[in-house]
Structures are given as C-alpha cells and as structure tokens.
Amino acid sequence: MTLDHGDPGDAPSIPMPTAPVVNPARPSAAEEARTVAAATNIATLASLSADGSPWASFVTYGLLDGQPVLCVSRMAEHGRNLAADARASVAVVAPDPPADPLAGTRITLAGVVERPVGDEAVAAREAHLAAVPAAEHYIDYSDFSLWVLRVHRIRWVGGYGRMDSASAEQYASAAPDPIVPVAARAIDHLNDDHADALLSMARVLGGYPDATEAACERADRYGLDLRVRTPRGVARTRVGYAEPIDGIDQLRAATVELARRSRES
C-alpha cells in the first residue's frame, strides 16, 4: 500500500533501495493482526450508546480462534450497549510500544458480538479465563455476560506507512506468528554479535548496497526487518529466509543461511 500524503515539502525523505530486495516475504495483514490479538489481554471496545453515539471503554479479552471473547457487566455502560446493539469493534495495541506511539503496531477488529451458547459458551468461558485469570472472581456473577466478537473487518497498522486491511476469511484462517513474541533475545544476539552479517544482508539481499550500518528490528516466521543507515539517510528493509520457519529453534539456521548467501553473492 502506498500513502499519498499532501506533503508540505519539508518531510524527511526515506532513501529507496538501489538494488532488488531479494526476498521481501513478510506476514500478511491477517497474520499480523492475529499476532497482535494474541499478544495481550487488554483492548478498547467501541460500542453504541442508546442514542447511537460511540462509546470507548477499556476491556479485557481472551481469544477463541482469533475472535475476542469479552466478559462485561450489564451494570457498565458498555455491557448495556452490547445487549442493545451488537455492533462493536475493538482496538488492540501491541505490547511494549516505541517512544513514538504512532511508530507502533495496532489493530482494529470490527463486527458484531454474540452471546455464545452450548459448547461454544464453555469454550468461550475457558478462553476468557485462560487470558484473564482474575476473571474467576466475577465471571459467574449474574450481571456479567460473555460476548464473542464475530470479526467482519480487520485493519492492521504496523507503524508509519505500513498498514493494510484483511478479510474475515483471511483473518479466520491466519495464525499468530510463532516467532515475534519470543524473538527478543535472538534479536539482541544478532545486533550485539553479528552486526557485520546484518550489514552484509542489507547490502546483498536487502537492496541497500550503500548501507553503512544495519540493525535487526524484528524477526518473524518469514524473515527479518532491518533498519539500515546509508549516506542517503535511514531506511527499513526486509530479508526473507529461504523458507518460512515454525519455531524459534529454527531461527538460528535461517539467519545463518541468510548470512551465508550474503557472503556468497
């Protein structure tokens, strides 16, 4: 997706790659959204008050196949709102946001809430309790109800200029990334001990032959996000692994292979 801001003329310019980005593979918007949803248990709900105006409120949630499971009280405005009009959306912010808040990752999931019944009611209760252990103290109060958000629209924003929508089908069939939530130590290791390899990757695979410095900002199942310094300015690029990986134990081999290809080329 390309943004076309009305540039007042003094915006910082980002240097473009001067060589092909060999493998820009990255998670889809649906995968990114599933990853954010799975990363925390707090969200903000937007519901409709009696007069149709929007009401933003803090909520906790669990996940049932990617669908947020809320537990709210009828004594609270948002609980009355959902009971009267099922249209709802939740915004979730990825944990550990950067200092510049809009550089961080967040999603909106929008649709309609339903009271789960039968087997789904049991599964929804378990899903909520698994994510929000303190709910054991109120989940069975008669004024609290479980609601499952049937997700119809998905918007993911991964920071400045990185954003996309996903369909309900794409979201339902996607999985959270298995690497993102557990990669912090591996990323530190890459940056602390393998800065030369990252620089070669940026030059040979990442499209920035004039890079003078490269740091890994994220690892996911498809590859690495690199922050690249060049004489033309600072940019971000992507080096995709030869194959997607399924677990953190495969990250070392995948990055060693990237380093090897960066030396050979």
Add this chain to the structure above:
Amino acid sequence: MTLDHGDPGDAPSIPMPTAPVVNPARPSAAEEARTVAAATNIATLASLSADGSPWASFVTYGLLDGQPVLCVSRMAEHGRNLAADARASVAVVAPDPPADPLAGTRITLAGVVERPVGDEAVAAREAHLAAVPAAEHYIDYSDFSLWVLRVHRIRWVGGYGRMDSASAEQYASAAPDPIVPVAARAIDHLNDDHADALLSMARVLGGYPDATEAACERADRYGLDLRVRTPRGVARTRVGYAEPIDGIDQLRAATVELARRSRES
C-alpha cells in the same frame, strides 16, 4: 457508589472498617479523570463508520483545558469518520497498569469533535505538539486535521468497585492532581521506612483498629490510599490530610501531621 453484583456466593469478602474513617477526603471523579487524561498521550478513539457502526482506533492526543486534541488523517478510517459524524469518545488507560488489568484506572470521555479555528487552532496545534513531539513530521500534511473533543460525558473507573461519572462542568473546572504523577518515590519511602506510622494511621484514622499491616498505594493532594491487612482479610482505606496540598514538596509535612495525629489519639 455501591455495586450490587449478582453474587454467586463464593466471592472474596472485604472486611469493613470497625471504627470511623476520620477523613475520607479524596479527589472527585472529575479530578480523577483530569489526572488520567494528563498522564499520557495515547488513547483509543471510538468513532462512527459510514454505516453507523462503532470503530475503535488508536490515537495520540494533547490536551487543551482537559479537552483531547487529536491529529488524524483523512486517509485513515477514523479521520473520515470524524469528518462525517462528529460524535466521538476516547478511552484512556492510566500508565503502568497493575497485573490485574481491571484493577487499574481508566476513563471514557464522550462528546463531539470540532475543528478548532482562530486562536484555538493555534493553541490546539501547540497542545498536540507539546504532548506528541513526533507529530511535527505530519501535523502540517494537508490530509491531517486537528480535532478538539468537546467533552460532554465523563466516566472514571479507578479499579474494582471504584467508579463514578462527572458532568461536563465538573470536568472543565477540575484540575489534574499535582501529586499523583510525582509521588512514586515518596510512596516507596513511606513503605520502606515508615511502615509503623502507616499502620498507626490505618488503626487510628483509617477505621481499622485491628490492622496488622498497612501499605501506601497512592498519594494524591487530599490524602493517602492505604492497603490494610487485618485478621478478617485485606481491605483498602483512606487517610485524608488536615488540608489538601498543592505540590509534592508539601507531602512530607502532610504525612508527618497524619503520623502525629495517629500517635496522639
């Protein structure tokens, strides 16, 4: 405010005070809401999509006399939403939430947004930039607009069973608490070095003569929140200063006076 949950019978019970709480003075809901609003620069906006359904989205904000000043792009759904229907609300979560998310403090501010004009446009721009320095990179893009939320309804939740509403007038005339955001070190000092004094306060001023332990959880301009252990269970109580204070430099004298009164009685 008293909650009347439909108790399933196994809820944890909280021991009541067995003596008068001498001075339970605490900030009003309006003051609490102003304090939360002033404590951060990130919120979730609830706006109305074209079909009238609610849309939750992450935003940054500054404050103009307690009114959130948003800076959003028409290229984003929430920007289009505000331009088409001015009804909006924001939810703000107090920073550093506790491990149990619903024990934390959060607010909802609801009303209508307006594009500021004239002097207010200048002040709104300054207010947003003061709170969100990174906005200098996009605030003047032609697709971005400033919006001031005229706050009509205010809901504050201070954790389990602590919640209240405030009117627009109460909110507009309240001020953020000058002590809450800067009291962390003083609270640590009270808990580390003056546990005996806190226990006396809980026994003599806080209504819990059977307290065996007391810790300070918060200091604000009116007094201290104490967490009290008794043979009957754990409770929270309040010890109000002789007079409200206006700055952190007055906290020591106020707590010394509380300690003195706890000994004398």
